[in-house]
Amino acid sequence: MVENEAQKLTNEQPAEPEVEAFSFGDPETVLNDRIIDGLGVWLLDNGRYYSTPVSLTGLAKLLKANAYHGPILEFKTNMVMRGFQGNSVVKRRDMKKATTDYNVFANCYFKVYRSVYGEIVRLQHLPAINMRRCKGQDCYGMLNNTGQLIEFKPGEVIHIANYDVTQTIYGIPGYLGAIQSMLLNEDATLFRRKYYKNGAHIGYIFYSTATGLDEKTRAKMKAAIEKSKGLGNFKNMFLHIGGADKDAIQIKPVGDFSTKDDLEKIKNISRDDIIAANRMPPALAAIMPGQNTSFGDLEKVDAVYQRNEVTPIREDLLEVNDYLPLAARVSFDTPSNTAV
Incomplete structure (x- = not known):
């Protein structure tokens, strides 16, 4: 009977080796759509006001996307405001807010306050991110926190906008072409930060042909590799498989982000x-x-x-003087070092 069992085992075909694979990390989506492809202006809210060509909230969020874009626009605002000569009608804080809006959104707005005689006595800054051009002539509105439109009277708002060749409702900032670079700079930083924070330093494939790897052993190896991530990473792992040859376990390198200059190149470009x-x-x-x-x-x-960038921005902002009486007009002092 023993011989029959032995003969039976000899005649059986060898079992197919079981292949098991698992990935490290979650899948990431890739955005193929270009942000600027959706530019356009349409009437919203039953035809009450025009939509903006690009999301103003998105432009505001870009200020915090990387270490360059936001500080550059803040620096540009400070450069423009250097030497501003305001008065009781146009205060410095209102002009600085308007300058910030103009640099970020290419639009800035002032609310006009008039005396009982119809003279302008005050210009107050209105946040451009909430302002919308209404359908009527020279009419504007402001969206409140609930998304409702608060309309102003005709002529109550002064709108200064950069010219856009595709439409004449709103201004468009010139940096839109660099939006992808701004987001790429942020993504590269976040990738490297997550790389070190979660300890996912496995840039290889763990390959095994050892016959001694039963299901229980494979589960232990998988758990050991997964535990190597996070705090206390770069752990060593001991592995012993009796009877396996030296090539039964192999490590196939795929790529190691930490040993390349990809981050520096991406950040610099x-x-x-x-x-x-x-x-x-x-x-x-x-x-x-x-x-x-x-x-x-x-x-x-x-x-x-100062001559090529700051002065043209000042000239745009000085359009407010077209609405102000002579005694209330504002100006910018030209620094003494602008002559080259």
């Missing part, structure tokens, strides 16, 4: 796109020059920037 889109000289963008290089004479750089 996206940074250059951001400062170029904002037309900010690298010397004034608070970045370090490369090795064996310098940014030259900062006084000259500042003077050129």
